[in-house]
Amino acid sequence: MKEIDNPIEAPVDQSRTNPLARVFDELVRFCRSRSMFMLHYCTGCGAIELPPAMTSRFDMERLGIQPMVTPRQADILLITGYVSIKTLKRVILTYEQMGSPKYVIGICSCTVNGGMYWQSYATAKQLDQYLPVDLYIAGCMPRPEAVLEGMRKLMDRIRSGEADGWKDYYRRYDWYLGNQQHLFGDDWQTPADVIGEASHYDLAEPGTEGEHTRLLQQCQKPLEPQQTFFQIGGSLEKKGESHE
């Protein structure tokens, strides 16, 4: 595996002259940090600590955090334990289906360095090689207090604007994709158009595209384009409609 150091670049802040210019940014960040829907992709034993964290004793919901069933509406992707290579594909697919801004939390030692599965051939050791992890909650397993502590930390980081792993994924997509291809093979792909999204968010940078994305474009089998044609009437004997 290619070892590449992973410095998170500080976001370029455009200075605005108006002294109140940041008020709305602050407000948006505050609201974001106080209302988070969490998709917990429970892959390992860490999941067992989530029910106490969510239910009445520790009550995560008082912080504005509650579970969500689909990635489209979720803000946090929670990976609770080791990810096998097979699972990692699903995790990446799910991550790419989430709408930005999105945050990834890795719980348990396994997401940090493979933990007790370090020697396993089938386990991805470091989650942040493949996805931009905003926060790790280490431990084997971390107690609910630690989970809550981590959540508060994430809230602080969102409020201060430091939690921007999702931007990093767009800015350095080629690097992440390279690691993914290294693990899954050259024909690895998901339905998401990450490069398109990067330009959608104005985050396309030199690191977004590169040799790995070119490889992806070569191997990609796109989904059949969805036509929404709308025509009343038309010829009767078209294929596929001439049986009753």
Place this chain on the structure above:
Amino acid sequence: MLVLGRFSYAGKVATVFYGGQLLFLAKMADRIADGAIVTFSLQVELFGLQMSWRFDALSWFFAVITLGAGLLSSWYASGKWGERFRRRGGNLWLLHVALAANVFSMLILLGSGDLLALFIGWELVSWASFLLMTVAGGRAIQAAMRYITYAMSGAMAILAGIVLLWSHAGGLQYAQIIDVMPQLSQAQVWLLVALFGSGFAVKMGLLPLHLWQAAAYAETPGPGAAFFGAISARMGLYAIILVLVQLIGLARLSELTIPFTFLDMRDLWAWIAVLTIILPTYTALRQTDARYLLAWHGIGQGGYMLLGVVLGDALGSAGGLLHVFNYATNQAVLFFAVFAVMFRTGTADLNKLGGLITRMPISFFAMLVGIIGLAGLPPMNGFVSKWFVYRSLMIEGEPLLFLGAIIGTLGTILSVYKLIHNTFLGQLRVEHVEVREAPWSMVAPMIILMLLIFATGVAPGLVLDWVALVQSAVGLPVVENTLGGVELASGSLDMLWVVGVLFAGFGIGALLFYSGGRTRQVHQLDNYAGGHFLTAETRYHYSDNFYAGLMHLIRPWYRGSFVWLESTLGSLLGIAASLMQRLYGARHPSIYLLVTVVATLTWVLL
């Protein structure tokens, strides 16, 4: 129609013809509104009995719905649908003739001015329905045979009731019967209600005489099914209102107590109505064929109408009568949408469809409007009539009936959601990628009905004016209506406000959505399935065994008791018949001769 039917433009001619009749009715509306009874010049004397035909507000109300349904159904059949039907070997001529025969015989029934004319109209309607049901052949014939068996036994019960009345009143004019009614004993009225009630209940599809209806209506080809679903079964309701409410009177029904219980005859009818709501609705929930699902609902919704009418107060009976109109519009548009899907995809099987919203958006919208109305949700018209019935149940203090009606509505909502979800939402099947929207001749009636459903939902006063006339014609208390609904001391309903608030809510939602920034459309297969990678071949549209959890809970309740009852009756009849045959086939004629002689002598001597 018999002559013109051979030509290709027959459907269009028929449509124009129905339109003309509807115009004629509209002309009649002024006179009806004055409370006048329009009599026809034709009078026939038969065996010394005067037969006459006339239209009062009740007949007029039902006739308008009948002609409207006939008009739109024949319009639907007159274009591409009819072409296809003919090309597939269907007899379009017969279909149009049968439809015209149905409309005509129903008008005769509705115009009947005495019980004899009513009975003749009744028989004509039965046979005309039978004709339309058999057009498709195959399974439809079986269903139609079952129907005609039921209808004939019902007709015999009605005939017995008529004979009973005739022997007391000496004539069959409505006025004579109303005069003689106070002189009849309780037992005689009991018998009358049982005879007429069971006879009319067959057509209406009331429990336990409902088994024929779903299959018979569902197997009828497209426009026929829509016509049947919209109005045909309501002829039973018309007759029930005529005989039980107008001639016998609801007050008289309340006097008939049922032995060993605390119920009276009216409660019994109310409970029959509620059971008719609940049981067929949950049977509909179980159907996997869209046509059958709708047809079963047709039986269930009849219960609301009867319940409202039997309640007998101004609000309840207005709700019941209004539901006749509302339900006719809803059911017609639903059948149109289902047959449009069937026209394009070739199937109405709810497990073999899905995702058609992108291909047939107007049909989807038609079905959406229809199911909102059928489930009784604002802003469509079904909400108003059901609200009336519920409100009336609350005011009259009938918590158990109310609970029953609510349970029925719950079943309705669940099953219509199943209908639209399995047909239009979810994943498009690979074999339906090429499907197009239905042709204009089918879409136009749907659009008209949608507009009608919405307009009478926003301004139910338009129909309530007619309903008030009907109420005064049959002697029920009259509802005080406004354009938006009713004004009552115990809580009013103004749909103009309800709809206004609803759309304001939609507006706020739209504002949030469109001001929320850029949106991005994603591919249908770029969808969350627990992390699975979806392909067009992966079936992730959940339609088979719909409501598995609920079904697990209520499955033990589906016992098929009525089917069992029907087959028991059938086999008992079979046994009786074979016994009779043994008797006839016996080889001892001398014994019969002896018995006959003895019997004759006894009769002569006594």
